[in-house]
Amino acid sequence: MHFKVLLAFSAIVSVLLTSCKDKKESTTPEIKNITESVYSSGYIKSKNQYEVFGKPNNIVKEIFVTEGTPVQKGSPIFQMDNNTQQLSTENARLASIAADYRINNSKLRDGKKAVDLAQKKLLNDSMQYQRQQKLWDKNIGTKLELERKELAYQNAKVDLARAKTNYNDLRRQLKLASDQSKNNLEIAKLMEDDYIIKSEIDGVVYRINKEAGEVINTQEPVVIIGTEEFIIELSIDELDIVKVKKGQRVIIRMDSYKTQVFEAKIIAIDPMMNKRTRSFQAEAIFTTKPKELFPNLTVEASILVNTKDSALTIPRQYLINDSAVMLPSGALQKVETGLMDYDLVEIIDGINETTRIELPQE
Secondary structure, three states: OHHHHHHHHHHHHHHHHHHHHHOOOEEOOEEEEEEEEEEEEEEEEEOOOEEEOOOOOOEEEEEOOOOOOEEOOOOEEEEEOOHHHHHHHHHHHHHHHHOOOOOOHHHHHHHHHHHHHHHHHHHHHHHHHHHHHHHHHOOOOOHHHHHHHHHHHHHHHHHHHHHHHHHHHHHHHHHHHHHHHHHHHHHHHHHHHOOEEEOOOOEEEEEEOOOOOOEOOOOOOOEEEEOOOEEEEEEEEOOOHHHOOOOOEEEEEOHHHOOOEEEEEEEEEOOOOEOOOOEEEEEEEEEEOOOOOOOOOEEEEEEEEEEEEEEEEEEHHHOEOOOEEEOOOOOEEEOEEEEEOOOEEEEEEOOOOOOOEEOOOO
């Protein structure tokens, strides 16, 4: 008797399990509000944030700032080793002194004396020639003596012209050498100033990566500086970029603030795609922001690209290949879709509120 009861109970359980297994999950479309969004990830970046490097393979001699402190535009950040440049500056200074125009006035005085002497000789030779010419006119003296006096006079004119040219050339050379040496000294001073790296903005020192005595390289900045204003830098997949426009709302979630949600808006979109990541960069600013922010905090963002009230929707998992749904008969019904979010998809045509659809089997 007990054995027959047990057999009957087992048969009932088997039927129930079979019926539950054969029963498929189904639903009908519902009227709901739907918002289409584009997912993006990114990080917080200080506005005008930039990395400060120095001359590669040089050594940090001294650091003038500390992390977290404000810095003014033009104020020194750090100094590189400049011993060699200091020697170059000193050599330029000595050369400038040696070539100074005023110090070389003695050379000009010698040149001026040569001009004066040539002028006097010309005057004397001119008078000698004129006197000899008058004697010759009176048939006194020889033709050879007259020609000798004339030749001396002509040579004196040439010597005076040469002395004047030499004097003017010397003056120009000394002036040029003096000016060039002063310019070289200024260039050397500027190059020496290049070894003191100064801030380009009014901002905050966020990171110091080097200490005095460490070597500078091209991979790691010595200092990172930015402002206390922050922007959000987002990476958007190339498949979604055509949907994103400036001014769109962005919902921001951050690990640093757990369940809190903040709002932002898109302010810029880089038109050039990154070939390596196949993505575009966009920037957003907070419209409702956290009390405190730090550079490089990571964010997850939903960019709201479209919204629609009272749309005919189905759960997204019921959609097959983005173009069809399954009817209770097992047949596929083609549908036209509209907006999509993470959970819902808008149905524009193909089914209505009374159409029952089944969840596709995986």
